[in-house]
Amino acid sequence: MRNEYTPDEVSPPGETLAETLDSIGMTQSELAQRTGRPLKTINEIIQGKAAITAETALQLEQVLGVPASFWNNREAQYREAIARRARKTELAKYVDRLEEIPYTAMVNVGWVRPAKDPVVKLENVLSFFGAATVPALDNLVSAAQFRRSNAYTANRFAILAWLRQGRVVAERIRCAAYDEAEFKRVLHAVRALTVTLPSGFDSQLVEMCSRAGVAVVFTRELPRTHVSGAARWLTPEKAIIQITLRYRTDDQFWFTFFHEAAHVLLHGKREGVFIDKNDPMTDADEMIIDGATELHDEGMEQEANKWASNVLIPPAELTNLRRPLSKQAIIAFASRIGVSPGIVVGRLQHDGLLPFTHMHDLKRKLVWTEDPA
Numbered sequence: 451m452r453n454e455y456t457p458d459e460v461s462p463p464g465e466t467l468a469e470t471l472d473s474i475g476m477t478q479s480e481l482a483q484r485t486g487r488p489l490k491t492i493n494e495i496i497q498g499k500a501a502i503t504a505e506t507a508l509q510l511e512q513v514l515g516v517p518a519s520f521w522n523n524r525e526a527q528y529r530e531a532i533a534r535r536a537r538k539t540e541l542a543k544y545v546d547r548l549e550e551i552p553y554t555a556m557v558n559v560g561w562v563r564p565a566k567d568p569v570v571k572l573e574n575v576l577s578f579f580g581a582a583t584v585p586a587l588d589n590l591v592s593a594a595q596f597r598r599s600n601a602y603t604a605n606r607f608a609i610l611a612w613l614r615q616g617r618v619v620a621e622r623i624r625c626a627a628y629d630e631a632e633f634k635r636v637l638h639a640v641r642a643l644t645v646t647l648p649s650g651f652d653s654q655l656v657e658m659c660s661r662a663g664v665a666v667v668f669t670r671e672l673p674r675t676h677v678s679g680a681a682r683w684l685t686p687e688k689a690i691i692q693i694t695l696r697y698r699t700d701d702q703f704w705f706t707f708f709h710e711a712a713h714v715l716l717h718g719k720r721e722g723v724f725i726d727k728n729d730p731m732t733d734a735d736e737m738i739i740d741g742a743t744e745l746h747d748e749g750m751e752q753e754a755n756k757w758a759s760n761v762l763i764p765p766a767e768l769t770n771l772r773r774p775l776s777k778q779a780i781i782a783f784a785s786r787i788g789v790s791p792g793i794v795v796g797r798l799q800h801d802g803l804l805p806f807t808h809m810h811d812l813k814r815k816l817v818w819t820e821d822p823a
Contacts, residue, residue, distance in 0.1 A: 460531035462498030463524035470514055485509040501525055541569045544584040551575055551607045555672045561615050579614055605674035612675050613723065616692035620665040620684055623656065627687040628663030630715065636662045637711055641761065644704050644790045647814060655707075659691070664714060666707075667692045670818060679706040681713035682723040689714045699813040701796025704789075708758035716757060717750055724750070762789055763797050775804060780812060790814065 471481060478496065482489040487506065494500035502510070507521035545568035553571055556562045562574040572584070581587040591606050626632075636658050643651060643658075652668055659666045665684065671677055671694040680692045691710040695703065713724045767787050772779040775798065777791075784791040792813035798804035 460528050462528050463502055463521060464496035464498050466524060467502075467510070467521075468496045470516065474514070476514075481513065484513045498528075501529070538569050541572050541584070545569060545572060547584060548572060548575075550605070552605060552611065552672050552674070555608070556611055559615075559670045559672070561611065578611070605672075608672040608675045609677060609725070612669055612672055612677055612694075613680065613692070613725075616667045616669050616680065616690060617684065619667045619669070620688075620690045620692075623660055623665040623667070625660040625663050625665055625688050628689060633659070633662035633664060633711075633715065636664075637708070637761070640707070642788055644700065644762075644793060645784075645788060647700060647790065663687055664689045664691060664711075666690075669694060671696055677725060678702070679710045680723055680725040681710035683719045686719055695816050695818060698816050699796070699810075700790055700792040700816060701813055703816055704762065704793055705758055705796065708761055709754050712754035712757040713750070716753060724754075759797065762793055763787065768797075768801075777809060777812060780809065 478492045482492045502525040507518035511518040565571045656666045678696045771783045784794045795809045795812045
């Protein structure tokens, strides 16, 4: 963030020119003669009705000894101030749109700066989204196609803000060019990471995946986004996996990660953005962003679900799980196949082999640090 002084009022450079003439005792008429400019032009410049052109600035430098760069800068600052004033007037027409934008929530996670003035808030929102005008921002929103869930009413601006923040962070992550074979090797190593889940595992996950051309981004969920994860391509050589901690347990987190990894591995780079809004282990819900012309086939979601499930717990292995189910049996089974016990519990609950009320203590809780960064 930068603090920049941008005054609302900037005097026209003609005022400085008039003061300069007064200080040396030169009349406007004499200046006109010395520069070869019409007296009317000199008078209009002093009144702020005419701009100081680059040519005029050079002439003033020759006659008054004041550098042309000074006059050019004064003129540019004045014109910018006029444009900013006009922009604020135009934005004031749209301040009611702030009712649709989760501004306070975006401030709380550090994505935009606090502000009281509604116009300043709107300016901050546009800067965050990289849109020059409110109609341009509306174009971004209208380009988004949603496959809505009956269970949730999502806020489009909240979801787009979440996606935008993911892109901003992903652009800062240095990645090798995408390599499918390397990504598969990385995912094998990541699966082993589920067992230990060391402190700072998120940094390890980001570093590991960056070697294969995949930027992993952890982004806090805003109210009414109902998002667990997303996958898309930033460039043909760089993919993004964006994750929240919506369900805050290791089984849901790792399933979401491998589900999004499946989209990267199995589905085309031009498919748009895969956004999983509901529990991906039960009722995945898709939203398509960035101008995609049609909704994804649900078969892609089912394919990603199956791939993630099979990678974490191969189907054949489940038949070897000792019955009756007990904590000891689950812990031993998880250790043998190399995943966390929480993942096994989540799978058994999903498959109806274990009540959702049982063995939650084998799942590890994941929480955000207090620092929004």
